[in-house]
Structures are given as structure tokens and as C-alpha cells.
Amino acid sequence: MTATEVTAAGKRAAREEFAPEARPGRVRSQVLGALSLAAGLVAWQLAYDLFIQRSLFISSPTKIVATFWRLLKEGELYPHIWASGAEFAYGYVLSVVVGIPLGFFMATNRKINHYLDPWVAALYATPRIALAPLVVIWFGIGLFSKSLIVFLGAVFYIILNTYTGIRGVRENLIEVVKAFGGSRIQVFFKVMVPDAIPAIITGMRLAVGRGIIGVVVAEWFGATAGLGYMVYYYSQVFQPSEVLVGIGLLTAIGYVSFYLLERLQQWISPWYQIQIERELGGTHE
Amino acid sequence: MTPRLQVRGLRKWFYSQRSERRLQVFDEITLEVLPSEFLTIVGPSGCGKTTLLRVLDGLIPYEEGEILLDGHSVVKPGADKGFVFQDSSLLPWRTVMDNVILGLELQRIPRRDARQRALQHIELVGLKGFEDHYPYELSGGMQQRVNLARALVVDPAILLMDEPFASLDAQTREIMQAELLKLWAQDRKTVLFVTHQIEEAIFLADRVAVLTARPSRVREVVEIKLPRPRRLEMKRTPEFLDHADHIWRMIQEEVYRTMARTGHDRD
Ligand SMILES: Nc1ncnc2c1ncn2[C@@H]1O[C@H](COP(=O)(O)OP(=O)(O)OP(=O)(O)O)[C@@H](O)[C@H]1O
Ligand SMILES: [Mg+2]
Numbered sequence A: 001m002t003a004t005e006v007t008a009a010g011k012r013a014a015r016e017e018f019a020p021e022a023r024p025g026r027v028r029s030q031v032l033g034a035l036s037l038a039a040g041l042v043a044w045q046l047a048y049d050l051f052i053q054r055s056l057f058i059s060s061p062t063k064i065v066a067t068f069w070r071l072l073k074e075g076e077l078y079p080h081i082w083a084s085g086a087e088f089a090y091g092y093v094l095s096v097v098v099g100i101p102l103g104f105f106m107a108t109n110r111k112i113n114h115y116l117d118p119w120v121a122a123l124y125a126t127p128r129i130a131l132a133p134l135v136v137i138w139f140g141i142g143l144f145s146k147s148l149i150v151f152l153g154a155v156f157y158i159i160l161n162t163y164t165g166i167r168g169v170r171e172n173l174i175e176v177v178k179a180f181g182g183s184r185i186q187v188f189f190k191v192m193v194p195d196a197i198p199a200i201i202t203g204m205r206l207a208v209g210r211g212i213i214g215v216v217v218a219e220w221f222g223a224t225a226g227l228g229y230m231v232y233y234y235s236q237v238f239q240p241s242e243v244l245v246g247i248g249l250l251t252a253i254g255y256v257s258f259y260l261l262e263r264l265q266q267w268i269s270p271w272y273q274i275q276i277e278r279e280l281g282g283t284h285e
Numbered sequence B: 001m002t003p004r005l006q007v008r009g010l011r012k013w014f015y016s017q018r019s020e021r022r023l024q025v026f027d028e029i030t031l032e033v034l035p036s037e038f039l040t041i042v043g044p045s046g047c048g049k050t051t052l053l054r055v056l057d058g059l060i061p062y063e064e065g066e067i068l069l070d071g072h073s074v075v076k077p078g079a080d081k082g083f084v085f086q087d088s089s090l091l092p093w094r095t096v097m098d099n100v101i102l103g104l105e106l107q108r109i110p111r112r113d114a115r116q117r118a119l120q121h122i123e124l125v126g127l128k129g130f131e132d133h134y135p136y137e138l139s140g141g142m143q144q145r146v147n148l149a150r151a152l153v154v155d156p157a158i159l160l161m162d163e164p165f166a167s168l169d170a171q172t173r174e175i176m177q178a179e180l181l182k183l184w185a186q187d188r189k190t191v192l193f194v195t196h197q198i199e200e201a202i203f204l205a206d207r208v209a210v211l212t213a214r215p216s217r218v219r220e221v222v223e224i225k226l227p228r229p230r231r232l233e234m235k236r237t238p239e240f241l242d243h244a245d246h247i248w249r250m251i252q253e254e255v256y257r258t259m260a261r262t263g264h265d266r267d
Helices: A002-018 A023-052 A061-073 A077-108 A110-125 A128-139 A143-167 A171-179 A184-220 A227-236 A240-268 A270-281 B049-057 B096-100 B102-106 B111-124 B140-152 B170-187 B198-204 B232-236 B238-265
Strands: B005-015 B022-033 B038-042 B064-069 B081-084 B158-162 B190-194 B207-211 B216-223
Touching: A023 A061, A061 A077, A061 A240, A077 A110, A077 A143, A077 A184, A077 A227, A077 A240, A110 A143, A128 A143, A128 A184, A143 A184, A171 A184, A171 B081, A171 B102, A184 A227, A184 A240, A184 B102, A227 A240, A240 A270, B005 B049, B022 B049, B022 B064, B038 B049, B038 B198, B049 B081, B049 B158, B049 B190, B081 B140, B096 B102, B096 B111, B096 B140, B102 B111, B102 B140, B111 B140, B140 B158, B140 B170, B170 B198, B170 B232, B198 B232, B198 B238, B207 B238, B216 B238, B232 B238
Parallel strands: B022 B216, B038 B190, B038 B207, B081 B158, B158 B190
Antiparallel strands: B005 B022, B005 B064, B207 B216
């Protein structure tokens, strides 16, 4: 027992001594960031209380929070969150399930790439959000067409990042595994997958924002519930607090997804952060 | 003594995909490495040293000739050969332990035994306590120790080393040379070591093979009779410097020959 504890502690000590982290700097930048945000909110509140007080066009932080609590207690928010959450989840998961294999096959199979590349390039360049009204005409205003709009917004980031990730797999590392007698399958699981995963997760993170825009726009073209619908509805009746609550919640969904994916990346590829820091940090150790 | 590695009449071309052109790398390589011998290979830049090691490991094909390891033809990579690559060949997503274990894992050796053996070799190269570090947390010298341990752990019949110290600073490099020899003295594995540095080649070797410019042949094999254990001071003895001078002249000649030839080839 004690022996293992001792070695574990020793290792930790060795590691910290060898790779001293820039903790103080990181904490300081977080504190500064929080202060900046707080100052902005206070300024907004003061400006509202001093110069505006009542408005059909703008609200204040305290009012938004109060509105949020009221809507939450009255139970009005849940259906909206639920509807948007479902649209987002279906569309996003679909784009991951479709995007990763597509990107992978495009990167590894020249023929597939020949056929698919023009489509991906053309659709990527299209402002796909402008297809939303068409999708609604074709498939109605149900969950399916909204998820499809989310999917269209998100999937290309995942395809392209998977493609770049697989293409960027380091040839010399593949050779290492081959040199030690690794089979093709072993090369795939022991080099290609781990080397490409950071890029793929980065693609998934970029796709979150696009997916959320998809949710909002899809709901503008006909919906009876959802955060995008809520934003649209309350802006039509000049209730800015409710509008901003909706936007805030959309932001929160995006932020939480983004954050969870970052944690996922750190959990699956803890080495990636170290590599980036080392490469950015350059020579000073 | 029957040689551990026999290379006879090896010829190789690289074929370019786009054009009809092909590049001849080896004109005719014939070389023997004896059991427990430390043979180093030097030659002008681009003459095919790395290619030779890759061919000998079975990573890439060759057109003509024969390669025998302990009498058996080399057809593919495997645990009978240990490859020590130039820098940054560690898998960055694996810790030191998991990098060293790689060769055993690929052979599907039970994890417990594999860890035990890996641990021994991590200790052997002086990295005890760093098992859980990632490569990017290590200095260049430490990374190359891991690289070495990774090749040694599979207990290969021959160790193929491709300029393993090329990216290290001069001091670390000398330390690594001395340590490599100390390690080698323990079990006298057969080693084929490629380098750019003539001094390094002589210091380490029983024999130094000098390659010609491309398409390359073995121009001369120089026997190094310096006593072992070698000490860094020997690099300044007259005998050592004579060897260095002799090899340096040969490589110079080869370099000038290439320059003259590429001058003519420009058409
Ligand atoms: N995969 C390849 N395809 C085509 N040509 C190649 C390939 N690998 C190497 N070559 C060519 O073969 C020749 C020998 O290359 P190699 O890397 O073996 O030389 P080297 O002696 O190791 O060089 P250096 O001293 O720079 O390490 C070079 O001209 C190189 O351009
Ligand atoms: Mg080379």
C-alpha cells in the first residue's frame, strides 16, 4: 500500500518538476475575464436604470433574470427547451453519425473522394441556412425538417475536419507501427484513430454553433414551440426581456455542448493539449 | 563465424507515380554484419542510408538481391528486428510506458509480462519514474532513450538505428553515444547504425561501412581497432583522427562526384 503511494507521489513530483505548468498565469487570465464580463454587465445595468428605465426594445440584466425565473416557475420554458433540444440533438447526432464515416472514406478512398468532393465543396460554399424555407416546404414544420436543417448546418464541419484529421495522420508514425510488425488494422486503431481524433472533435465543436443557428432559423419558418420560436414570438410583441431569455438559453445550450466536447477532447486526448502547449511554447522550458 | 545479417547484390529503384522516371538508389549493396558486431554506415547525404534500413527491416520492397537474417530471407517487418528512428517518432498519445510496450502489444504478449519487460527497459535507459509522462513532456535526449528502449524491449536479433542522435545538441549527443556503448556492452546485440557524423561512426563502431553517392555501393569497410570500452577522450587520439581523415576524404570525393554529375544531367 504505502509503497505504491510513495511511487505515485514520486511520479507526480517528478512530473510537476519536469513540466511546471503556467497555473498562476491561467488563473489570473480567468479572473481578468470574469472581471471584464462583470464590469460590462454593471455598465449595462447602470445605463438602463439611469437613462432608459422602461423600453419596448431593450432590457436590463436584472430584468432578464427576473423574467427567466418567472417563465421557469410558470413552466413556460420547458416545452421550448424540450422542443429545441430535441431538434438539435437529432440533427447533431445525425451529422456526427453521417459526417465522420463520410469524411473518413473521402480521406482514405480516392474514388469515393472523386465522386463526393464536388458535392461537399459546393454544398459547403452554399449558404445552407437559406435552404431552410425549401426544406420546410418539402417536409413540413415537424421535428424531421427542423433536425434536417440542423444537420445541414452542422455536418460539413464534421466531414471536413474528419477528412483533414485523417489526411494529417503522421506518415512516420504509421511507419513506426509497421516497423514493429503492426497489421493494417493495428495501424488503423493505434495510429490513425488517435492521431485524427483531436481534429474530429474540433469539427464537432465547430458544428455545435452551426447546429444552433439551424435550430433558430428552422423555428422561424413555422413552429409552435422552441427557443427560436420564443425569440421570434416575443420580439413581435415587443417584450425584449423574454427575447433575451430565449437567446441566453440558446447560448447556454451551445456553451454547455462546446464545453462538454472540450472535456471529451481532454479526456480522450490528454496528450493533445501538452503537444499544443509545447509547440506554442517553443524552446523555453 | 556465420554472419547475422547478409546483404548480397541489393539493388533498388524508386518509381515515381507521375512520370515514367525511376530513381536508382542502390547500384549493388553487399554487406555482412557479424553477430554482436556494431557496424556503422556513413555516406553522402541522400545516398540511401535511410532507404537501406527500411529495406532491411522489410518495410519497403527491393528489386534484386538477397537479404538474410540468421539465414532466413527478410520479407516483412517483425520483432526479430528493432528499429530506432530519428527524432519525434514516439506516439504522442502514449505515455513512455505505453510507447515502450508497443512492440510487445503488437505481438499480443499479455499485458502483465509486457509491462514488466517494458519497466526493465525503461530503467535500463535511465528513465525510471517517467513511465507516465507523455513524449512532449520530455527533452530530446529523453525521447531518444524511450525510442531505444522501445526497440530493445522486443529483444531483436538486430538493432537498426537511423541517425538516432541527429537532432540532439552536441553535448547530449556525446553522452548518448557513451551510454549506448555501455548498454551495448551488456549483451552485445548486433547493431547497424546509420549516421551523418563521421566521428560518431568511428567512436561507436567495430567497422564503418562507407557508401558511395547514389546509386550507391559500399565503397569501403573500415575496421576500427580502438580498444573497448571506448572513452570520449579517444576521439582525440592519432589513430582515431587518421580514421576520421580517411573516411572524410572518401565522402568528399563522393560529394564532388555527385555535384559534377548533376551538373551534366541538367538537360
Ligand atoms: N518513398 C520514396 N519515394 C521516392 N524517392 C525516395 C523515397 N524515399 C527516398 N527517396 C529518394 O531516395 C534517395 C535516398 O533517400 P534516403 O532518405 O534513403 O537518403 P539518406 O541517405 O537517408 O539521406 P539523408 O542523409 O538525408 O538522411 C533520395 O534521393 C530520396 O529523394
Ligand atoms: Mg536518412
